[in-house]
Amino acid sequence: MTTTTARRLAAALLATSALAAPALAFAQDAAPQEASADQDRAPYMDASLSPQERAADLVSRMTLEEKAAQMYDKAPAIERLGVPAYNWWNEALHGVARAGHATVFPQAIGMAATWDEDLMLEIANTISDEGRAKYHHYIAEDVRAMYGGLTFWSPNINIFRDPRWGRGQETYGEDPFLTGRMAVNFVNGLQGDDEKYLKTVATVKHYAVHSGPEPSRHRDDYSASDADLHETYLPAFKMAFDETEVASVMCAYNAVWGAPACGSERLMVDLLRGELGFDGYVVSDCGAIGDFYYPEAHAYVETEEQAAAEAVKMGTDLNCGDGRGSKFDALPAAVSEGLIDEATIDQAVTRLFKARFELGMFDDDADVPFTDIPFSEVASEENIALSEQAARASLVLLKNDGVLPLQEGTKVAVIGPNADNWWTLVANYNGIPTQATTALAGVREKAGEENVTYSAGSAIAGDIYTTYDAVPASVLFHEDEDGEMQPGLQAAYYDDPAREGEPAKTQVDENIDFYWERTPSNDALADEFGATWEGVIVPEESGSYAFKASRWLEVTVDGQEIGTEPMQLEAGQRYPLTATFGLDSGWTRDALEKFAELEWTRTDIDLRAEAMAAAEEADVVLFFGGIDANLEGEEMPVEIDGFLGGDRTSLDLPAPQEELLEALKGTGKPLVLVNFSGSAMALNWADENADAIVQAFYPGEKAGTAIADLLWGEFSPSGRLPVTFYRSVDDLPEFGDYSMQNRTYKYYTGEPLYPFGYGLSYTEFGFGKMKTPRRHDASQPLPVSFTVTNEGEREGREVVQVYLSHEDRANESVPMKELVAFDVVDLAPGESKTVEFELAPERLGYFAEDGSFVTPTSGRATITAGGGQPGTEGTVSKRVTFRGE
Incomplete structure (x- = not known):
């Protein structure tokens, strides 16, 4: 298998004595x-x-x-x-x-x-x-x-x-x-x-x-x-x-x-x-x-x-x-x-x-x-179908001014650095998908290629591009024994990762774009090995090319080791290429995963102009932006504006994307933002100016299929935010301060952009009167019930959320409000269901300043149920007075 899109990967008792004789x-x-x-x-x-x-x-x-x-x-x-x-x-x-x-x-x-x-x-x-x-x-x-x-x-x-x-x-x-x-x-x-x-x-x-x-x-x-x-x-x-x-x-x-x-x-x-x-x-x-x-x-x-x-x-x-x-x-x-x-x-x-x-x-x-x-x-059709189901359920509709769902036959411009970005599917600590479907692929399949124009439009952040593709076979050659140019690179594979001794085999490889299930030198499942490739690269177009090599692969082009700086290459000119590879197990990797990929991208193309041209051909602009797992993650070497060492220093959409979005807004076309990120984003401009926003997080290998189905209304979105989306990093305490004050929905005193538990649907839900005792012994479970009804015209899923708010907070660590129960309810149009919970005593109390749990014997709390936090439209609530035994 050699398709780069399918596999890019840059993460108490003491012993006692018994019989003395050993056992095998x-x-x-x-x-x-x-x-x-x-x-x-x-x-x-x-x-x-x-x-x-x-x-x-x-x-x-x-x-x-x-x-x-x-x-x-x-x-x-x-x-x-x-x-x-x-x-x-x-x-x-x-x-x-x-x-x-x-x-x-x-x-x-x-x-x-x-x-x-x-x-x-x-x-x-x-x-x-x-x-x-x-x-x-x-x-x-x-x-x-x-x-x-x-x-x-x-x-x-x-x-x-x-x-x-x-x-x-x-x-x-x-x-x-x-x-x-x-x-x-x-x-x-x-x-x-x-x-x-x-x-x-x-x-x-x-x-x-x-x-x-x-x-x-x-x-x-x-x-x-x-x-x-x-x-x-x-x-x-x-x-x-x-x-x-x-x-x-x-x-x-x-x-x-x-x-x-x-x-x-x-x-x-x-x-x-x-x-x-x-x-x-x-x-x-x-x-x-x-x-x-x-x-x-x-x-x-x-x-x-x-x-x-x-x-x-x-x-x-x-x-x-x-x-x-x-x-x-x-x-x-x-x-x-x-x-x-x-x-x-x-x-x-x-x-x-x-x-x-x-x-x-x-x-x-x-x-x-x-x-x-x-x-x-492993990667069976049934399992991949479950991944797609999970992707659908994970997508959160944050805004919709009526542009969604899209109508059949709508011509769309797919624009943005995450539209065709494999990393938005897999995030970190990932396996290699067998059916990786990016947003671009999913939209093309859903809408038909004739209805889709595309451009990445910008870098994802700084000068980091997501447009790398495998250096194609059409530009790679080697000299044969007669000095004639022949397609492909001369390859040699070694049992030794250091490539000592004679190669186990030699062959011509059309390019360097490999994921090996088994070691190519000896067909073993997990053995280390080495490889070399030699030849020339002959570009078909003149331009500035940035190269990227996967782990364990070292490459020189025209005698220069490839790095972060692009190289100016002229069409038709021959540039010597050498590559060495040594898969040597280390403390974080072993030889079960074997890949070698040489990729490139043009850095002198006017992506903005491409994007604007693509938008002119469309009825609706679909912008796929955000960040990816090469920018946020575990102890990373990234240090650019907005990002430091795997963490973020800003919650804003990276500047190249924000600027492109503003230009696309100027076309007058409806603008839909699909944001990929593993963390909350301050999508302030988009909230005011985009017609619809979908938060995709990192949706797995069938992301593109799930996203396209949501955009065209194959299902009603039901994802709800598991984090608060703040308006600015300035609204937060110092990162290293582990006090929870003014953090998360439980303690934040400001106005969030999108609250924890938030998410829209293509249908509407109503909640009936809550039933729960007015007075209750908090050392016992508290029964809560209410009805939820699909009041819209299409089937949908509601995420039912129940919150408790103590009217008198005993100390600042007692939450202002706290999630105490939740469930998902699938409803046909007009259908109602009764939802029942028993709130355990540990859900009713709070922690004193010394960390001890307090079961309230007096005081009052408000129980709120609905499709979001207290204050969300349509929620129902009831006050409960606590008493002792």
Whole structure:
């Protein structure tokens, strides 16, 4: 497969002793060795025992050095015990990631915009199906690579407290209750419902006071008040612990209250293991243990031994490294120095192996469910259809002056840097889609190519373009033995990534635009390899060309290494081209994902003039703008106006796009903005001047199809914002201030551009009178019911939202209003349904300044239900007086 659009990718019990004799496993995940009858009878191979008992027995047979080595994400094999190597690092944020093809669902923030718990459960179940299928596919060839295992470091349930945070796109938004509900369903879908075995492991992260800034995350120290901690930062974690059997937690980079998060006694011991009752294993974020003693980071301790001992004593069981090895290799020395005892290490390793036993890794395939999920499940038509369904449900209609839905036969100009941008589909921590459909492709398919004109129109931001395409075969040549020019580049493939020795094979490749399912040098599934390409490039048109090479690919054109500066090339002239490639597994990547892409774009084309010409041919202008995951994300090198290190310094639409929008408005044509972003945007000009606005977030691989169906009215939009859209970054507190005051809908005192929970429809809904007791004992569940009616002329889905507002706020951390229940209701025209909730006592109370939960025995609160927050047109409400028993 060689289509660039389809695959661009630039992210507690102590051990006890038992039998002394070692045992050799021969099950699905075990090293291929013969097992004697005595060894086979070792307790850790007895599937009738509990995972805890089996893990304790196995750990009791290990040396201290073996135990320490198992506490690294790249855990080595212990052949004498039949323990195979295992790489703990895998990702499943919105689909199985970083291991080649998989179904790509909407980014997490987009899934939150669906407000649909059942859909979230189905998505997570599908992701775990694909994860299991991939895992057994790899194990069948004895491949135990990074991103090939069953322990997923997802979901990210941090609170998106500030829209500047680049990783906020990975979360379920700003509200702890919505986040918690989505997390519960995602965890349950990943881990399955078998009574004995886990389907996969889910990891809730990043525990717990963590949400940027990205550039300083390795050295920052944050403080949260006790009330904010319990009201905002902990509830989603608590919900996951209370309502699921989530197996794993990841602790964060930053320090909290003066100690690194992974070494904070209050956070890890008192709260996590104590108050919250978590009994699974904890993995550090990658490099977080090194940050304990690195002078450029926290410098909390002086030595690696101290860092390792402190982290493990506080309950961190697994070290994800940082390219400088496992910090837990220092544990044996730490024991010798008296910094930690071996029993504490035993406890950590036992937790890790308990999870592996729960996954069935040492048992016969026939006894473990999920082992027979076929590899054909990966990116199946059914799964991709679910991705499209999720994309539809995630789209939020922010404004509509009547231009939408479009009529059949409407001629449209598709304009904007995100109209044909693959990255808007996949976001970050993504797999490679098999049916990637950009907005341009979706609109062309829906409207017919004869009704569509197109131009990217501008850079996406600064001088960053989204118009790169693979350098085509038509301009690439090589000399044959007779000195004659022939199409294609001379390629050589090597087993050695450093390209030493003779090549395994040579051939002519038409261009450099590859995604390899298997290693081209030896047809292996996950082997490293190297390659070279040589020839000349002969442009068909003179111009200024910017080149871009994918990871591991180094390219020179006319003797110059390609970089950020464009090159002036003349039509018909030959420019020597050389490219070298070396896929060498590193600390963040292994060889399951293999790609090489050489792309270019013209930088001297007047995109503005192109866009204006395209608009003149159309009845309606569809502008696809916003940002993408190359501008916002995790600890990135981006530093341009509005963006810094993965975070944002401005909420505005980038200047090149804003200027183009203003020019397009001048044509007098109806203007529709479809905005892609993983975070809130200050779309102030568009709110005043565009005829319609759709917030798309990052909608997954079938984005274009879903967006076109919304624009042409194939369904009524139902997405609702999981974050507040502010008017300016100036309306917000300092980014590094972790107080929740004047943040999120619960505490913001200003007027937002678009509020949390907001979204329009193509139909109208009405709410009937609310039924709930006027007086209520808040220590008991509170029943609430009302009717919702589709009062429009077409079927639609309403996201029903229930909020509670205490009339007398006991302290400033008590929310001004708080989401306490929600559901989705599908209604035909004229249809009504009664919606009923029981608000649990924890939804009725609040947290005191010391973080203790208060069940009100007096005072009043207002319960509001409708299609948005209190004050939204059509909401119904009722006052409730609380009383004691």
